[in-house]
Amino acid sequence: MNTRPMTDTTPAAKKPTEVTITRAKGRPMLSWVGKKPLGRVTAFPAQAIERFSATNTSTADAAPAPALGTADWSKWPQDLPHGGLLYHGDNKEVLAHLLANGFRGQVKLVYIDPPFDSGADYVRKVQLRGPKGTMKIDGEDYALGEQVQYTDIWSNDNYLQFMYERLLMLRELLADGGTLWMHCDWHRSHLLRLVVEEVFGEESLMNEIVWKRTASRNDSKTFGHVHDTLLYLVKGVENRTWNRQFLEYAPEYLDKYYSQDDGDGRLYTADNLTASGLRNGSSGSTWRGFSPREKGVHWKYKTEELDRLDKAGLIYWPKGGAGFPRLKRYRDELKGKPIDSIWDDLFAVNSQADERSDYPTQKPETLLERVIMSCSNPGDLVLDCFIGSGTTAAVAQKLGRRWIGCDINKGAIQTTAKRLQGVMREQAQALAAATQQGELVARDDAPPAPCQLSFSTWRVNDYDLHIQHNEAVELACQHLGITRTRTDPFFDGTRGTLLAKIIPLNHPLTPLDLEALRTELKNRPEEERDLLVVSLGQEHKAREWVAHYNHNRPVNKIHLTELRTDRKAGGFIQHEPMTVQARATREGETLVVQIDDVVSPSIIARLDLQEGVFRASIPDWRAVVDCVLIDVHHNGEVFNVALADVPARKQDLVAGRYTLPAPPAGATVAVKVIDMLGEESVVRLTV
Numbered sequence: 001m002n003t004r005p006m007t008d009t010t011p012a013a014k015k016p017t018e019v020t021i022t023r024a025k026g027r028p029m030l031s032w033v034g035k036k037p038l039g040r041v042t043a044f045p046a047q048a049i050e051r052f053s054a055t056n057t058s059t060a061d062a063a064p065a066p067a068l069g070t071a072d073w074s075k076w077p078q079d080l081p082h083g084g085l086l087y088h089g090d091n092k093e094v095l096a097h098l099l100a101n102g103f104r105g106q107v108k109l110v111y112i113d114p115p116f117d118s119g120a121d122y123v124r125k126v127q128l129r130g131p132k133g134t135m136k137i138d139g140e141d142y143a144l145g146e147q148v149q150y151t152d153i154w155s156n157d158n159y160l161q162f163m164y165e166r167l168l169m170l171r172e173l174l175a176d177g178g179t180l181w182m183h184c185d186w187h188r189s190h191l192l193r194l195v196v197e198e199v200f201g202e203e204s205l206m207n208e209i210v211w212k213r214t215a216s217r218n219d220s221k222t223f224g225h226v227h228d229t230l231l232y233l234v235k236g237v238e239n240r241t242w243n244r245q246f247l248e249y250a251p252e253y254l255d256k257y258y259s260q261d262d263g264d265g266r267l268y269t270a271d272n273l274t275a276s277g278l279r280n281g282s283s284g285s286t287w288r289g290f291s292p293r294e295k296g297v298h299w300k301y302k303t304e305e306l307d308r309l310d311k312a313g314l315i316y317w318p319k320g321g322a323g324f325p326r327l328k329r330y331r332d333e334l335k336g337k338p339i340d341s342i343w344d345d346l347f348a349v350n351s352q353a354d355e356r357s358d359y360p361t362q363k364p365e366t367l368l369e370r371v372i373m374s375c376s377n378p379g380d381l382v383l384d385c386f387i388g389s390g391t392t393a394a395v396a397q398k399l400g401r402r403w404i405g406c407d408i409n410k411g412a413i414q415t416t417a418k419r420l421q422g423v424m425r426e427q428a429q430a431l432a433a434a435t436q437q438g439e440l441v442a443r444d445d446a447p448p449a450p451c452q453l454s455f456s457t458w459r460v461n462d463y464d465l466h467i468q469h470n471e472a473v474e475l476a477c478q479h480l481g482i483t484r485t486r487t488d489p490f491f492d493g494t495r496g497t498l499l500a501k502i503i504p505l506n507h508p509l510t511p512l513d514l515e516a517l518r519t520e521l522k523n524r525p526e527e528e529r530d531l532l533v534v535s536l537g538q539e540h541k542a543r544e545w546v547a548h549y550n551h552n553r554p555v556n557k558i559h560l561t562e563l564r565t566d567r568k569a570g571g572f573i574q575h576e577p578m579t580v581q582a583r584a585t586r587e588g589e590t591l592v593v594q595i596d597d598v599v600s601p602s603i604i605a606r607l608d609l610q611e612g613v614f615r616a617s618i619p620d621w622r623a624v625v626d627c628v629l630i631d632v633h634h635n636g637e638v639f640n641v642a643l644a645d646v647p648a649r650k651q652d653l654v655a656g657r658y659t660l661p662a663p664p665a666g667a668t669v670a671v672k673v674i675d676m677l678g679e680e681s682v683v684r685l686t687v
């Protein structure tokens, strides 16, 4: 397991800094045990991991540079590349990082789809790649079982505090007039509504949307839960962006109501020109012999406007004065049926959908299209700090918005990165083709041009592991006999009378980790148990810190376990990493990269565990590989993706042999292979 952190490449954020968060003033306020304000929060630096540009791949190189849509980058932090930003880390730390690095007040739209406190572990089914049938034993597909992507089991109070803190920070990031969309379901929507109203003020709530995500659900003991709730709030109502959305009318409706012919083929309906109730002034007075007062109504318009409409031929006069005049509304001018707060026309992602990424709880792109189109304009910045499979970023990208995404789960970051590479590559190819064919004027119905064709991936506070974080914690708990307590967002479990905390295994235990532990204990005054703190290594200062802390302490003493030196407990970290055999050669101006073999001990171990499978043998190494990325001129720090081989369908395999433009002599070519469990291995080759 490689635990070496990458070099920090954000010059402005070399050291942790503190950012201040304004207190929430809204009423009413919800109370929970352990509720605490978030006055200050520490912002950690970010490390750049990967860069992707759709105009910088071997295939797109030949095409002319595409014309990008407009965006105002003038307030964009100088240290950051213009493009999408994808952060791997706990969103509390990522949001603090964004606040400390120039994004305060810059975000136009936030959509979040946080864990719903549903009490479930969200898993993804993992399978090997390849045509159906080739990777089988005894008629079974080689399935690698399920991999926990994230856990949604909390105690109520912890969940509310978790959400409260994120919402307070999101409000700081929002621009004046910016909007927050929060996706929730019946488990916690009633509580979350109070929390958002406290944070944003109750006047900020614009809508509570009901999204009927499925037609039926067979819950035998209750009425089927078929809808989710979206809360839509604005920070600064006067300046909000609001693009009203419409649905096309059904042809039957139009045929029934918009069927009167003007004689020139234009169809219209004759709409009411009056509204109920008496009014003084010209809208209440007799016009052209018709007195609204006698009917207890008034004109919808003043006399001058009625005259103007009539002059324009827009008034329908019933034959022989048989009724009040009416307003002609033409069928060809209809925008559609205004969308209301019940959304029952958007369907969840089904198993056959092109957009399906196999990430649990993936939301449909149509839902995000409606949200993003209604409350932002091309060029605006959209943020989702629970990005999951990347739906918000993909849709923002397709609609010409800028975007920032974040997730704590490495699988989510990999899925989002793959998805965005695909979207940007398609956009780049379409733009290049349009430019070549001289289609410089966009059609009215064309989506807005993308304002970026590149993005970078960052890590905040070193959450990277060569194995997934969730998986590492599971393994550590198994090996140490720790019983997981999934309802506690801070401690990982218990062992006997000890409360156990597993420090992320990508860095040695530091005094900073221990300070976080002390702060947590301050909020749990009743906690009397001693603590087991597990880490991969320990900084000397951390050991000193613990010795000092434990001195004369009656309760909450800290016991340390260091996996690296603990032969028995640390056995699992001997876990063999994936190996990749690859070659890179020059053929004139061309670089040829050939992968000869990939062995993933984790996948083999998983297959060996399966019933019915005697000893796993994988005839084609490509079955274990999810994708291959190549950086032709690796600088040792950030991985610049020059080529990404990410087969869209599960039955397709990566190519394994690649040709690219050759880099200068002596360059380092880096080949990153990601296996079907999300483990990564990077091979560096000098050419």
Ligand SMILES: C[S@@+](CC[C@H](N)C(=O)[O-])C[C@H]1O[C@@H](n2cnc3c(N)ncnc32)[C@H](O)[C@@H]1O
Binding pocket: 089, 090, 091, 092, 113, 114, 115, 149, 150, 359, 360, 361, 362, 363, 364, 385, 386, 387, 388, 389, 390, 391, 392, 406, 407, 408, 409, 412
């Ligand atoms: C319901 S899913 C989002 C699904 C997403 N809307 C989509 O369409 O794919 C929630 C996501 O929040 C992430 N998450 C949970 N806690 C987090 C935290 N503290 N920081 C960042 N991401 C977190 C989970 O890993 C998960 O990917």
